[in-house]
Amino acid sequence: MSHIHSLPAPRVAAAVALALGLAPLAQAAEETTLEEVIITAERREQNLQDIPISATVLSAADLDKRGVTDLNDIQTVAPAVAINVVNRSTFVNIRGVGIAQSAPTSNPGVAFYIDGQLIPHEQFIGQAFYDISSVEVLRGPQGTLTGQNSTGGAIYVRTPAPKFGQYSASFEQTFGNYSWIRSIGAANLGFTDNLALRVAAVYDDRDSFTDNIGPSGSNPGNVGLKSGRANLAYRALDGRFTANLRLEYFDWQTDNNAVKNRNDAVTSDPFTIEEDGRSFMDQQGHRKSLELRYDLTDSMQLRALSSRQRGKTEDQTDGDRTATALPQPPNANVGRVAYARTGFKTWLHELNLLSTGEGRVQWVLGAFYMHEGIPVSLLRDNRNTRDFVQSNSTIITHAENESKSGFGQINAFISDTVELIGGLRYSKDTQSYNRIALPGPPLPAGTDRIGPPASSSEWTGKAGANWHVTDDLMYYGTISRGYKAGGVNLTLGTPNFAPEKNTVYEGGFKSTLADKRLRLNGSFFYSDYKDIQFSSLFNALPLTQNAASGKAVGGELELTGRFGAWGVNAGLGYLDAEFAKAASIVNTVTNVQTLVPKGASLPFSPELTLNAGIDYAFEVGGGRLTPRVQWSHVGSQLATPFPTVATLVPSRSLVDVRLTYERDNWQVEAFSNNVADKTYIASQLQNSTSATGGIIYGAPRQYGLRAKVNFGD
Numbered sequence: 001m002s003h004i005h006s007l008p009a010p011r012v013a014a015a016v017a018l019a020l021g022l023a024p025l026a027q028a029a030e031e032t033t034l035e036e037v038i039i040t041a042e043r044r045e046q047n048l049q050d051i052p053i054s055a056t057v058l059s060a061a062d063l064d065k066r067g068v069t070d071l072n073d074i075q076t077v078a079p080a081v082a083i084n085v086v087n088r089s090t091f092v093n094i095r096g097v098g099i100a101q102s103a104p105t106s107n108p109g110v111a112f113y114i115d116g117q118l119i120p121h122e123q124f125i126g127q128a129f130y131d132i133s134s135v136e137v138l139r140g141p142q143g144t145l146t147g148q149n150s151t152g153g154a155i156y157v158r159t160p161a162p163k164f165g166q167y168s169a170s171f172e173q174t175f176g177n178y179s180w181i182r183s184i185g186a187a188n189l190g191f192t193d194n195l196a197l198r199v200a201a202v203y204d205d206r207d208s209f210t211d212n213i214g215p216s217g218s219n220p221g222n223v224g225l226k227s228g229r230a231n232l233a234y235r236a237l238d239g240r241f242t243a244n245l246r247l248e249y250f251d252w253q254t255d256n257n258a259v260k261n262r263n264d265a266v267t268s269d270p271f272t273i274e275e276d277g278r279s280f281m282d283q284q285g286h287r288k289s290l291e292l293r294y295d296l297t298d299s300m301q302l303r304a305l306s307s308r309q310r311g312k313t314e315d316q317t318d319g320d321r322t323a324t325a326l327p328q329p330p331n332a333n334v335g336r337v338a339y340a341r342t343g344f345k346t347w348l349h350e351l352n353l354l355s356t357g358e359g360r361v362q363w364v365l366g367a368f369y370m371h372e373g374i375p376v377s378l379l380r381d382n383r384n385t386r387d388f389v390q391s392n393s394t395i396i397t398h399a400e401n402e403s404k405s406g407f408g409q410i411n412a413f414i415s416d417t418v419e420l421i422g423g424l425r426y427s428k429d430t431q432s433y434n435r436i437a438l439p440g441p442p443l444p445a446g447t448d449r450i451g452p453p454a455s456s457s458e459w460t461g462k463a464g465a466n467w468h469v470t471d472d473l474m475y476y477g478t479i480s481r482g483y484k485a486g487g488v489n490l491t492l493g494t495p496n497f498a499p500e501k502n503t504v505y506e507g508g509f510k511s512t513l514a515d516k517r518l519r520l521n522g523s524f525f526y527s528d529y530k531d532i533q534f535s536s537l538f539n540a541l542p543l544t545q546n547a548a549s550g551k552a553v554g555g556e557l558e559l560t561g562r563f564g565a566w567g568v569n570a571g572l573g574y575l576d577a578e579f580a581k582a583a584s585i586v587n588t589v590t591n592v593q594t595l596v597p598k599g600a601s602l603p604f605s606p607e608l609t610l611n612a613g614i615d616y617a618f619e620v621g622g623g624r625l626t627p628r629v630q631w632s633h634v635g636s637q638l639a640t641p642f643p644t645v646a647t648l649v650p651s652r653s654l655v656d657v658r659l660t661y662e663r664d665n666w667q668v669e670a671f672s673n674n675v676a677d678k679t680y681i682a683s684q685l686q687n688s689t690s691a692t693g694g695i696i697y698g699a700p701r702q703y704g705l706r707a708k709v710n711f712g713d
Contacts, residue, residue, distance in 0.1 A: 032562050033516040035059075039136050041156055042145055042409070043303065043354055043364050049510040052421065052466050052476035054139040054523035054556055056571070060132060060160075065567075066613060066630060067656055067671060069182070070129045074155070076632035076654065078137045079556045079573030079609045084639075084649075084683040086696065087257050088281055088313045088342075090126040094139050095527065096552055096577040096605030097152030097502060099535070103542035104342065104374040104399040105433055105454075105487040106535060109500070111142065111150035114157045115231075115246055117289050117307040118348055120149070120372065120401075124285055124311050127227055127250040131186045131200035133160045139556065140504045140525065141482025143460030144409050144423030147368060151482040151502040151529075161244075162196035162233040163188050168712030176704025180206040188712075194235050201228035209700055210258035213266075214274035214323035221258030226251045240295040245288075252283040259685055259694035261321040262646060270679055270697045277318030285311025285344070299359060303352040311344045321694050339379045346372040360413040367406045374399040397435040403485070404428045409462070417468045421478070424461040429485035430454065435492075454496040456486040472512040480504050484533060490542055497544040501530040517563055524555035527577070532602075536586040536640065536686075545585055547641075550602050552577035567628075570612040577605035579641070587642050588686040588693075596641045606635035606651070623663030630656050639684040646693060652680040666709040677701035 037048040037057045048057050056078035058068065066077050071090055075081045082098075084091045092098050098109040099122060111118060112125040119125050136156040138146075146154045167190055174182035186200040208221030227250035235242045256279040258271075266274050289307040296302055316339045347370065354364040378395040409423030432453040464478030484500040508523030529550035536543050554575040561568045579600045587594040613630035636651040658671040682698035 032564055034512070034519055034560065034562055037519075038134070040134075040158065041136055041138055041142070041154065043352055043366075044356070044362075049472075049474065049512060049519070049521075050466075050468075052464050052474075052478050052506075052508070054506065054508060054521075054525075056137040056558065058135045058137075060134065063132060063135065065615070065628065065660075066569075067658060067673060068129070068135075071126050074135065074137060075609070075634060076630075076656075077571070077611055079558065079571040079611070080139055080554065080575060081137060081573075081609065082604045082606055082634065082637060084604070085126065085257075086683050086685060087317075088283065088315055089122045091122055091604075092125075092152075092155065093604040094137070094153035095525075095554060096575055096602050097527075097529070098604060103490060103535070103544075104376050104397060105431060105490065106542070106544065107149045107484050107487060107533075109149065109152040109484055111146045111154040112157075113146075113154065114248075114287075115159055115244075115289070116291060116305050116350075117246075117287060117309070118370070119287075119309070120346060120348075120370065121344060123283065123313055123342070124250075124309075124344070125155075127225060127252055127283070127285075128157050130184050130202040130204075130227065131159055131229070132157060134158045139523070140506060141460070141480045141502050143480060143482035144407055144425050144462045145364065145366070146482075147405050147407065147425055147460070148403060148427045148429060148458070148483055148485050151484050151500055159200070159229065159231065160186070160188075160198060162190070162198040162231055163713075164190050164196045164233070164235070165193045166190040166196075166713040168710065170708065170710045172706065172708040174704055174706040176206070176702055178207045178209060178702070180702070180704060182206075196233045197230065198233075199228070199230045202226070208255070208258055209697075210260075210271045210273055212258075212273050212275055214276045214318075216275045216278050216318065216323075218255040218275060218279045218318075220255045220273065220275065220279050222254050224253040242293045244291045246291070248287045250283070250285055252281075254281050255279050256281040256315055256317060257685075257696055259321055259696055261692075261694050264321075270695070271700065273321070274323040275318040275321065276323040277316075279315075279317055281313070281315040283311065283313045285309070295356065299355055299357040301352075301354055301356050303350075303354065305350045307346075307348050309344065309346040309348075313340075313342045315340055320692055341377045343375045344372060345374075346370065361410065362412075363408070363410040365408045368404070370401070370403040372401045374401070395435060397433065397490070399431065399433045399488070402430045419466040419468065421462060421464045421466070423463070424459065426457070426459055427483070427485070428455075428457040430456075431485070431487045433488040433490070435490065452496070454486045454488045456483075456499040458483040458499055458501070472516070474510045475507075476509070477507045478505075480506070487544065489544055494543060497533055498531050498546050500533045500546070503528045503530075514561070514563075518559070518561040520557075520559050522555065522557045525553070527552040527554075529580075529602075532583075534583075534585050534603075534641065536588045543586055547579065547583035547585055547596070548581035549579070550577060551580040552602070552605070565617045567615045567617075568613070571610065573609035575605055575607055575609075577602040583641075585641055588640055589642065589644060589646055594642065600641055601638060601643075603638045603640055606637045608633065608635040608651075620661070621663070623661055626660045626662070628658050628660070632656075640686065646686070647684055649681050649684055652678065652698065654678060654680075665711070667707070669706040670704075671706060672701060672703040674699060674701050675703075 039048045075083045082093045092110040138154045142150040142154045169187040172184040183203045190196040204225040206223040208219045210221045229248040232245045287309045291305045294302045349369045352366040355362045376397045405427040407425035460481045462480040466476045481503045486499045504527045506525040532547040557572040559570045582598045583596045610633040615628035618625045633653040639647045656673045660669040680698045683696040685693040
């Protein structure tokens with residue numbers, strides 16, 4: 001939306017273009033322009049260049065071109081993002097804010113949505129990456145429209161909408177080393193002008209990068225995913241009413257992570273482990289949602305979304321990461337073989353009333369409700385060394401979470417070029433947690449509750465101003481506040497933890513240069529981080545504590561250009577995040593309450609995140625041949641506030657290459673990821689209830705062929 005008269009572009013924009021040395025290239029190339037980037041984070045479709053959010057938005061074409069095939073790849077194409085995949089969970093941190101511990105009472109710091117549905121737990125966000133239309137990575141607190149548990153930011157995934165009156169299909173096949181087979185099929189069935197169905201499915205299977213020379217027969221690190229989704233769309237009343245019924249099912253079966261024992265006395269090869277305990281991880285689940293939209297008037301719409309989600313995770317781990325250990329005492333915290341089962345049952349509802357059209361004032365009102373139950377069973381078999389036979393140390397738990405909130409935001413042009421923004425949200429969250437541990441004495445009636453329910457409420461929001469200097473340049477300044485709900489700790493005798501708050505002061509610009517062939521966006525921020533929730537392990541059980549406070553300064557810069565046959569992109573993230581005051585936190589390695597000094601680095605806060613890519617398209621044989629090279633760098637980071645060899649994740653720089661040939665309705669691609677075959681640490685695991693810690697190494701060189709064909713309209 002714009003209410004801007006034609007004004008001369010500022011000299012700074014021209015200077016940037018000249019400084020980049022791209023003007024001569026643009027003049028020499030054929031005339032091309034960048035497509036408008038659409039973002040939906042504010043419940044409506046908007047141009048990325050018109051909203052005051054630091055965001056990376058990737059279309060389906062962008063994801064294909066940059067080789068993004070799973071959520072973990074996002075950190076290679078979006079600045080200020082750090083992702084760690086550990087066992088059943090995918091931990092996302094943006095600007096050093098997020099989550100690093102999987103527990104039924106833990107809350108993420110980065111909200112994850114797929115087609116408008118909040119996925120509240122990190123265990124079930126990694127299965128969504130197929131048949132995608134766009135991914136939006138929002139940096140900074142999203143405390144108004146997203147709400148609680150988005151102190152670091154949010155990720156919105158969109159799948160293609162059904163098309164009315166059209167029939168089409170596509171099929172994509174990948175073959176790679178490590179016996180990688182990935183098949184994706186999708187079909188659009190436009191039955192009438194008012195009824196359409198889109199279905200998609202994926203089969204993804206790959207051997208492990210790691211060789212297990214132990215006697216267990218497990219193949220830790222392998223991949224096995226089967227998933228399908230459907231979206232039935234209906235419209236009536238000349239398009240004023242629309243309904244979308246979405247269904248999704250997934251089945252993810254692996255032999256769990258390949259974790260290298262830090263004290264491995266058999267071999268130093270990072271891709272060789274030895275385990276005698278059978279390891280596996282099975283996840284199944286489904287999501288159902290109904291989204292209704294009705295245009296009350298030409299400028300006002302009512303939206304309602306209801307979602308029911310169910311999922312379960314079953315996993316078993318070789319507790320000591322060796323093939324030689326003896327059985328342990330029956331009640332030892334770390335079992336020889338440990339089996340865990342976690343279930344999730346979630347209901348959530350959201351109701352919105354929002355403006356539509358091209359008015360000078362745009363607004364949205366909303367209400368949100370969520371309730372979920374999370375039963376967990378942890379069983380250890382310390383007498384057996386190969387597989388789970390009987391439990392001699394059992395923990396049975398049940399968590400209940402409830403969240404209610406109301407919110408509103410208004411954007412108003414007070415002149416042709418100046419826009420003011422104000423948003424506010426009130427959230428109330430409650431959590432209860434019951435636990436029974438066996439063996440042990442019988443518990444008196446009513447004493448199975450760990451402690452009193454945790455209840456937290458908070459006001460969050462956003463205020464700011466945009467200056468639309470021209471249609472192609474906008475400056476903005478905002479203050480945004482987010483919060484992560486408090487909760488109950490899992491260990492008897494430990495207090496509940498309080499909410500976490502993050503207030504960010506941000507300024508930035510959005511610019512389109514060189515006759516719309518270059519997009520350059522930048523932001524800088526200061527973060528005031530209070531009552532930080534730090535997850536650690538105490539007596540091998542997850543423990544969340546509130547640290548004193550933290551602060552961070554940083555910024556992001558992103559560039560996208562298309563100059564005839566040339567395409568370029570680059571991203572830079574800088575982050576200086578530290579403890580603003582000294583804090584006393586349990587050190588997972590020593591299991592002792594330890595003082596963290598003021599100025600110490602916050603975990604999962606790489607100072608530099610960089611990415612760059614370049615491609616060139618040749619016309620060959622009636623088609624287009626495009627070689628592409630891309631590079632990414634993630635700086636060093638800590639897994640806990642205590643710097644040791646067991647917590648340091650060193651920096652890494654990776655290069656990917658691909659060669660794509662497109663013609664008519666088909667394309668074929670040869671690719672190699674991590675072409676230099678660099679060995680690097682992807683995650684550092686700490687000791688837990690089910691296993692000792694260790695190292696997860698990142699993927700070595702992968703290569704293969706990918707082909708895709710489209711049919712129909």
